[in-house]
Amino acid sequence: MTGDVNDLDYLDGNAAAGPLSEFFSTDVVSARCRCASCGRTDALATARLSPNSHGLLLRCPGCTEILMRLVDTGDSVFLDLQGMSFVELRRG
Numbered sequence: 001m002t003g004d005v006n007d008l009d010y011l012d013g014n015a016a017a018g019p020l021s022e023f024f025s026t027d028v029v030s031a032r033c034r035c036a037s038c039g040r041t042d043a044l045a046t047a048r049l050s051p052n053s054h055g056l057l058l059r060c061p062g063c064t065e066i067l068m069r070l071v072d073t074g075d076s077v078f079l080d081l082q083g084m085s086f087v088e089l090r091r092g
C-alpha cells in the first residue's frame with residue numbers, strides 16, 4: 001500500500017541530533033511561540049512566569065493558559081510544551 005508508514009524508509013531519532021542541537025542551544029526566550037489556546041504569537045520572553053517549588057510555569061499573556069512547564073525533579077528535568085502549537089527561532 002502506498003503511503004503506509006511501515007513501507008517508508010526512515011532514520012532513527014539520532015539523525016535529528018544536529019538540527020535539534022541548534023534549536024536548543026540558542027537563546028530560547030527570544031523564540032516566537034504560538035499559544036495553542038488563543039493563537040497569540042509572540043516572543044517567549046513576553047510570557048508570564050510563575051516559579052514554584054518544582055520548576056517553572058509560563059503562561060500566555062493573552063489568555064493566561066499554560067504555554068510551558070519545566071519541572072526539575074533533581075535527577076531529571078521535564079519540559080512540557082503542550083500549550084504551544086509551534087516555536088520559531090529566527091537565524092541571524
Ligand SMILES: [Zn+2]
Pocket residue numbers: 035036037038039040060061062063064065
Ligand atoms: Zn493564549
